[in-house]
Amino acid sequence: MNILLINPNTSAHVTQRMLEQAQRVVGDQATIHAYTAQSGPAIISSRSENAIALAEMLRLAATHQAGHDVLVLGVSIDTGLMALREMLDIPVVGMAESALFTASMLGGKIGCLTLGASMVPVYEELTHSYGLSSRVAKWRAVEMPSAFRVTDADPEVALALIKASEQLVQADGADVIVLCGAVLAGYASQVSSAVGVPVVDPIQAAALQAITVARLQPSKQVLGSFARPKGRVLNGVEENIARLYR
Numbered sequence: 001m002n003i004l005l006i007n008p009n010t011s012a013h014v015t016q017r018m019l020e021q022a023q024r025v026v027g028d029q030a031t032i033h034a035y036t037a038q039s040g041p042a043i044i045s046s047r048s049e050n051a052i053a054l055a056e057m058l059r060l061a062a063t064h065q066a067g068h069d070v071l072v073l074g075v076s077i078d079t080g081l082m083a084l085r086e087m088l089d090i091p092v093v094g095m096a097e098s099a100l101f102t103a104s105m106l107g108g109k110i111g112c113l114t115l116g117a118s119m120v121p122v123y124e125e126l127t128h129s130y131g132l133s134s135r136v137a138k139w140r141a142v143e144m145p146s147a148f149r150v151t152d153a154d155p156e157v158a159l160a161l162i163k164a165s166e167q168l169v170q171a172d173g174a175d176v177i178v179l180c181g182a183v184l185a186g187y188a189s190q191v192s193s194a195v196g197v198p199v200v201d202p203i204q205a206a207a208l209q210a211i212t213v214a215r216l217q218p219s220k221q222v223l224g225s226f227a228r229p230k231g232r233v234l235n236g237v238e239e240n241i242a243r244l245y246r
Helices: 012-029 047-064 081-087 095-104 117-129 155-170 188-195 202-215 239-245
Strands: 002-007 031-036 070-073 092-094 110-115 136-142 176-179
Touching (some): 012 031, 031 047, 047 239, 070 202, 081 092, 092 095, 092 202, 095 117, 095 202, 117 136, 176 188
Parallel strands (some): 002 031, 002 070, 070 092, 110 136, 110 176
């Protein structure tokens, strides 16, 4: 099985972290091919940056979907998830969606942790769109810009995540924690051992969910809201995208 992993941020070191964690958890069940955006924000940290990154996500997905069984969005706010499910021939799996639903199977209340308080409302909106607001005890954020620059797990970042996770458990009643942030890939096991509750790594959850969805061999919708429009005229658009709509 071949999994396509796309990071719509332009930070290649983040792509590499996700690829390593995803490949480790799927083992020899699948081969993962990862691609990083060539234009757009280095790290998506706002709604407008997410909108900018969407065009590159669509381009990379349309260009590389051939030969792959499923697409994993390598971004913690699931950039373009619904649009890609409409556009592509293969199933599409989002990190946040996979992590939240995985967490809901591991406990009652979910505690969610990310980087940067400005992103908390964005994640809350995303959680609501998935119908999981009632399951989330609290969204908390760690302010640590240096976390975006490291290529390997950093002890200071791990300590900050552990402290914030302890608050989610002790103050907010979380039974399970989700680390939402592509750059946080690889910290879940360490945080879980320190805090004493399950901790979900979104890229690992997404990679495993991708295998499950791909094995179901779902057909592409030809009816309903996720059927791809046909006979459309798109001007000045990447050819690999335009071809899908003709």
